[in-house]
Amino acid sequence: MTDPESPEPAQEAGSADAVNLFSGEFARCPQPVYRDLVSRCPVAHSVLGDGKVISRYEDVIWALRNPQIFSSEMELQLALGTERPMIPQQVDPPAQTRYRKVLDPRFSKKRMREIEPDIRRHANALIDAFADTGQCDFARDFAVPLPCTAFLSLMGLPHEELPRFLRMKDGIIRPQELVEEEVPDFAAMQALRVQTGKDIYAYFRDVIEDRRRAPGDDMISYLLETEVDGARLTDEDILDVSFLLILAGLDTVTATLECNIAYLAGHPAQRERLVADPALIPSAVEELMRWETPVTAVPRLVKEKVTLHGVDIEAGEMVSLLIGAANLDDEEFGNADAVEFDRARNRHLAFGGGAHRCLGSHLARLELQVAMEVWHERVPSYAIAPGAVPVFSPGIREIRSLPLVWANA
Amino acid sequence: MKLRVLADRCTGHGRCYDLAPELFDEDEDGHCRLLVPVVSGDLEAKARVAAQNCPEEAIVVSD
Numbered sequence: 001m002t003d004p005e006s007p008e009p010a011q012e013a014g015s016a017d018a019v020n021l022f023s024g025e026f027a028r029c030p031q032p033v034y035r036d037l038v039s040r041c042p043v044a045h046s047v048l049g050d051g052k053v054i055s056r057y058e059d060v061i062w063a064l065r066n067p068q069i070f071s072s073e074m075e076l077q078l079a080l081g082t083e084r085p086m087i088p089q090q091v092d093p094p095a096q097t098r099y100r101k102v103l104d105p106r107f108s109k110k111r112m113r114e115i116e117p118d119i120r121r122h123a124n125a126l127i128d129a130f131a132d133t134g135q136c137d138f139a140r141d142f143a144v145p146l147p148c149t150a151f152l153s154l155m156g157l158p159h160e161e162l163p164r165f166l167r168m169k170d171g172i173i174r175p176q177e178l179v180e181e182e183v184p185d186f187a188a189m190q191a192l193r194v195q196t197g198k199d200i201y202a203y204f205r206d207v208i209e210d211r212r213r214a215p216g217d218d219m220i221s222y223l224l225e226t227e228v229d230g231a232r233l234t235d236e237d238i239l240d241v242s243f244l245l246i247l248a249g250l251d252t253v254t255a256t257l258e259c260n261i262a263y264l265a266g267h268p269a270q271r272e273r274l275v276a277d278p279a280l281i282p283s284a285v286e287e288l289m290r291w292e293t294p295v296t297a298v299p300r301l302v303k304e305k306v307t308l309h310g311v312d313i314e315a316g317e318m319v320s321l322l323i324g325a326a327n328l329d330d331e332e333f334g335n336a337d338a339v340e341f342d343r344a345r346n347r348h349l350a351f352g353g354g355a356h357r358c359l360g361s362h363l364a365r366l367e368l369q370v371a372m373e374v375w376h377e378r379v380p381s382y383a384i385a386p387g388a389v390p391v392f393s394p395g396i397r398e399i400r401s402l403p404l405v406w407a408n409a
Numbered sequence: 410m411k412l413r414v415l416a417d418r419c420t421g422h423g424r425c426y427d428l429a430p431e432l433f434d435e436d437e438d439g440h441c442r443l444l445v446p447v448v449s450g451d452l453e454a455k456a457r458v459a460a461q462n463c464p465e466e467a468i469v470v471s472d
Binding site: 061065100101104105107108109110282344345346347348349351353354355357361362365 | 421422423426437439463
């Protein structure tokens with residue numbers, strides 16, 4: 001029997017010194033594992049054999065700020081179906097700096113504010129479709145279409161392309177769910193990734209040709225026209241940016257909305273606070289990003305040997321920077337284990353940090369704030385449908401189906 | 410109170426101009442542009458909030 005005063009961490013998620021970041025139980029409820037790692041084992045092993053896991057805030061931010069040691073140039077190690085590194089995510093400074101000079105102005109907060117009315121209108125239109133029925137699948141009916149449609153607008157692509165784009169991002173990010181075998185093996189998953197990668201390149205090669213003939217106000221036209229340091233991007237550069245935008249732009253806000261609503265459905269007092277005081281929503285969005293950290297970890301390739309808390313990490317090893325754990329570190333956050341919507345100091349790392357800080361963070365914040373505002377105006381009280389058990393996918397914590405019910409006024 | 414922004418640390422999280430738009434703005438790249446290098450009164454609290462919420466510790470406050 002275990003002593004009830006000292007609960008053991010969930011076994012499926014691994015013990016303190018060997019952790020499975022890809023278990024379903026960890027994806028559902030990672031916080032106890034994070035707390036255990038931060039306090040007892042700041043450098044853990046991955047049970048999957050894919051390197052060490054770094055958990056403390058000060059170590060994670062140090063690694064993020066030192067790409068010359070903790071490199072993002074790991075296209076081969078990650079094997080995500082790409083034929084070249086994704087730009088700018090898998091390129092380090094100084095080359096990466098040039099690409100960010102092109103992309104950052106296009107994703108600035110000022111620029112994103114221009115699309116706020118569209119996002120608000122679309123959020124309302126999505127809710128119109130089911131508000132009177134008193135139920136929806138929050139994932140299928142809201143969290144998936146809202147950010148994905150905003151993404152298609154920014155890219156200047158027709159909204160009817162949504163199913164194709166969802167297949168493309170899932171084929172890369174979670175091929176295990178698309179492979180039509182009961183127990184998908186690694187080879188089958190990898191084959192699907194490679195095929196999906198080819199489809200992505202082919203699709204965007206056509207888009208580039210279209211935009212070259214008939215430029216518009218969209219992302220691809222902008223990338224074709226913009227010069228940095230006197231040179232334009234090549235077509236391959238633009239393909240490598242597009243590949244990243246699909247992976248990063250179609251999944252993360254969806255997952256965050258799902259995590260947020262699942263949390264609020266399970267914590268009615270917190271939900272009621274937001275409904276009563278919508279001015280809290282921006283800081284609540286930050287706090288839920290800290291608490292839920294939907295993108296649990298970011299990988300890095302170690303370029304020179306480092307010793308951290310007595311553990312040697314050799315050049316050539318992969319590490320996972322566990323940003324979800326860093327976000328629950330008591331050394332950085334007072335009362336880190338509590339969800340406080342009015343937290344005054346919140347330097348969470350849900351968007352990463354350093355040179356590779358999430359390019360789309362201003363778009364994500366806008367979408368999240370508008371979505372949370374509109375949703376709670378329209379559907380102030382809701383619960384997870386009786387009998388439904390949300391299943392979180394590992395890595396990026398999506399909930400594929402989140403049935404909600406509410407009583408109509 | 411004096412404010413300083415370490416431009417080589419800023420990576421454009423934008424927390425400063427979100428939380429204290431009276432003191433900070435964004436440049437074309439979305440990086441921090443300091444508007445008011447010397448602050449007093451109620452703005453001192455805002456300056457501290459901005460500094461405490463910068464993930465890159467790029468804002469230096471001194472009395």
